[in-house]
Amino acid sequence: MAQLVIGPLLRHVDASTxxxxxxxxxxCTVTVTAGAEQSTERTFTVHGHHYAIVDVPVSEPVPYQIHLGDEAVWPxxxxxxxxxxxVDRLNKVVFGSxxxxxxxxxxHTITHGVDTLFAFGHALTVHDELPDLLIMLGDQVYADEPSKEMLDYIKSRRGDQEPIGEIADFEEYAELYRQAWNDPEIRWLLSTVPTTMIFDDHDLxxxxxxxxxxxxxxxxxxWWPRRVVAGLGAYWVYQHLGNLSPAERAADEVYTKLRAGEGDGAAVLDAFAQQADADPSTSRWSYARDFGDTRLIMLDSRCARHLEPRERSMLDATEWAWLEEVLADPPARVLVGSSVPILLPAGIHYIExxxxxLADGAWGKTVARWMEKARQAVDLEHWAAFRRSFDRLLKMLAASGTTVMLLSGDVHYSYVARVKGLPIYQLVCSPIRNPxxxxxxxxxxIAQFGVATLLxxxxxxTAKLPKPPVRWRITDGPWxxxxxxxxxxxxxTHVVRWETPTVLDDPPKLKEVARVELTPIR
Known part of the structure; x- marks a missing residue:
C-alpha cells in the first residue's frame, strides 16, 4: 500500500487552479478532492522514487483530501x-532564505537558533489571514552542510566514501528533502500556503x-559531476516542477517524457541536468507569474551565469532576452526574486x-590571480561582482516606470535599501535558520556599514569604474x-514586517523585529 513520503506541498495556485x-x-494513482472537484494523476518514477503533481480546479476556499489508490492519506x-x-492578487507575501x-x-537551538519556518507553521491556523504566497529564496537545503541525522544516513549507505560529509547522489538528496520538509508544523504549512522557490549555492x-x-x-x-547532476535533477523534481503553471508543465519536455515513461526515468532527468549544467542556455530556471496588479519575476542568479573573464554576466544572453520580454509593459508592481541581493551596502558594492x-586583469595577471582567490574566499559574487549585469538590470528597472521590490536572501542578515528618486526597494530576509x-x-x-562605505x-x-546608474542607501537594518x-x-501603502521566534517559549511564538513602510527617497 502506497504512503506519503513527502507532502502534500501546495505549489502553483492562481485564480482557478x-x-x-x-x-x-x-x-500509484494520486487523487485530490477539493469540494466538488476531483483530479487524479499517476505517479512517475525517478531513481526509484515516485512523484506526482495534481492540478485541481478551485473557485473558492475549500479543504482538500488526498487518496493514494483507494486509501485516504491526507489530512x-x-x-x-x-x-x-x-489567488488572484498578492496582498500578503511571506519570504526568506x-x-x-x-x-x-x-x-540545536543554541547553535542554530529557533527555526522560524517551524514557528510560523505552528502559529498559523486556517482561521488566520493566510499568506497568498510563501517565497523561498534559496538554500532550502544545505547539500554541503548536512545535519548529524543526515550524516548518519550517509555513513550508513557508503561509509567513508567521498564526498565525506556532503551529499553524493540523488538518493541522498531525496533523504535531505525528506528531513527538511517533514516536521508536522512545516508539513501542514507547506500543504496550505502556496509556495514558490528558487535555488542558491548551498542547494548545490x-x-x-x-x-x-x-x-x-x-x-x-x-565526485563533483555526479553531485551536480543529482543536485540539479533533485531541484527540478522537488522545487522547480511546482514553480510551473499547468500549461508550462505540459510544455516541459522532461516532464512529458517522465509522465509517458513506463519505467524509471532517471536517465531522462540525469541527461537534462547534465546538459543544464554544461550549457545553461539550454534550460531556464527563471520564471514569471502575474497576479492581478503584480508580476512576480524569479531570477536564476546561479546556474544562468556567464563566467568568462571580462565578459562576466549574472544572466546569459538567452536569459536577458527573456527578462526584457517579461519586463515589457509591466503592471503597477513588480516583485523580483533574486537569491543574492541586487542592492548591497554601497561600500561592499564598490569593493565587489x-x-x-582586478580579477579581469585591470592591474595585471599577478593581481588578477590574487583577486580571483579573494573572490572565492570571501564570497564576492553578488550582482555587484557582475557589474555590467548590475548596471543593465537597474537601467531596465528604472525604465520600467513601475514600483519594483527586489526580494533576496543569502547574506544572513536583513535590511531595506531604497533607490533615490525611484520606487525601487531591496528587501532582504535571511536567514530562516542559520544565524x-x-x-x-x-x-x-563594521565592514559593510562603516569602513567599507568610506573606502x-x-x-x-583606482580601477576607473564608472558610477552606478542609480544611487541607493541602506535605510533600515541590519537585523x-x-x-x-x-x-x-x-x-x-506597502509595509514589510520581519518576525523572529522567541527562544524561551515552548512552542515558540513570533515577535516583530522591525516594521517598515516603503516610500521612495527623493
Whole structure:
C-alpha cells in the first residue's frame, strides 16, 4: 500500500487552479478532492522514487483530501485540514532564505537558533489571514552542510566514501528533502500556503558558479559531476516542477517524457541536468507569474551565469532576452526574486565591483590571480561582482516606470535599501535558520556599514569604474535574528514586517523585529 513520503506541498495556485505535489512510497494513482472537484494523476518514477503533481480546479476556499489508490492519506487526524484558496492578487507575501534542517532541541537551538519556518507553521491556523504566497529564496537545503541525522544516513549507505560529509547522489538528496520538509508544523504549512522557490549555492554547494576558475577546480574533483547532476535533477523534481503553471508543465519536455515513461526515468532527468549544467542556455530556471496588479519575476542568479573573464554576466544572453520580454509593459508592481541581493551596502558594492575589475586583469595577471582567490574566499559574487549585469538590470528597472521590490536572501542578515528618486526597494530576509555568530555580526556591521562605505568608493576609482546608474542607501537594518518577512499592502501603502521566534517559549511564538513602510527617497 502506497504512503506519503513527502507532502502534500501546495505549489502553483492562481485564480482557478491549484497544483499539489507529493512523493509516495510506491507507484500509484494520486487523487485530490477539493469540494466538488476531483483530479487524479499517476505517479512517475525517478531513481526509484515516485512523484506526482495534481492540478485541481478551485473557485473558492475549500479543504482538500488526498487518496493514494483507494486509501485516504491526507489530512492526518493529528492536523487541521489543509485548505486551498484561489489567488488572484498578492496582498500578503511571506519570504526568506537559508534554512538548515536540524532538530528543534535545546542543543540545536543554541547553535542554530529557533527555526522560524517551524514557528510560523505552528502559529498559523486556517482561521488566520493566510499568506497568498510563501517565497523561498534559496538554500532550502544545505547539500554541503548536512545535519548529524543526515550524516548518519550517509555513513550508513557508503561509509567513508567521498564526498565525506556532503551529499553524493540523488538518493541522498531525496533523504535531505525528506528531513527538511517533514516536521508536522512545516508539513501542514507547506500543504496550505502556496509556495514558490528558487535555488542558491548551498542547494548545490557553497560558492556554486562563483567564477570560471571555480568551475574548473570543481571539474577536477572526481565526485563533483555526479553531485551536480543529482543536485540539479533533485531541484527540478522537488522545487522547480511546482514553480510551473499547468500549461508550462505540459510544455516541459522532461516532464512529458517522465509522465509517458513506463519505467524509471532517471536517465531522462540525469541527461537534462547534465546538459543544464554544461550549457545553461539550454534550460531556464527563471520564471514569471502575474497576479492581478503584480508580476512576480524569479531570477536564476546561479546556474544562468556567464563566467568568462571580462565578459562576466549574472544572466546569459538567452536569459536577458527573456527578462526584457517579461519586463515589457509591466503592471503597477513588480516583485523580483533574486537569491543574492541586487542592492548591497554601497561600500561592499564598490569593493565587489573593484575585485571583479582586478580579477579581469585591470592591474595585471599577478593581481588578477590574487583577486580571483579573494573572490572565492570571501564570497564576492553578488550582482555587484557582475557589474555590467548590475548596471543593465537597474537601467531596465528604472525604465520600467513601475514600483519594483527586489526580494533576496543569502547574506544572513536583513535590511531595506531604497533607490533615490525611484520606487525601487531591496528587501532582504535571511536567514530562516542559520544565524551568524556574534563575531561575524560585528564584523559585518563594521565592514559593510562603516569602513567599507568610506573606502569602497575610493578604491573603485583606482580601477576607473564608472558610477552606478542609480544611487541607493541602506535605510533600515541590519537585523541579524532568524526571521521571515511579510510584505503587505495596507491602505495603499506597502509595509514589510520581519518576525523572529522567541527562544524561551515552548512552542515558540513570533515577535516583530522591525516594521517598515516603503516610500521612495527623493
Amino acid at each position: 491549484a497544483s499539489i505535489w507529493v512523493e509516495t512510497s510506491d507507484p 492526518l487526524e493529528t492536523m487541521d485540514p489543509s485548505v486551498i484558496r484561489p 537559508c534554512r538548515t534542517s536540524v532538530p528543534h532541541d535545546t542543543a 554547494r557553497d560558492d556554486w558558479n562563483t567564477s570560471k576558475d571555480w568551475r574548473a577546480q570543481m571539474a577536477r574533483v572526481p 565591483a573593484w575585485n571583479e575589475a 551568524l555568530s556574534r563575531t561575524l555580526r560585528l564584523a559585518n556591521v 569602497g568608493g575610493l578604491i573603485a576609482r 541579524f535574528p532568524n526571521a521571515l518577512a511579510t510584505l503587505t499592502q495596507e491602505d495603499g
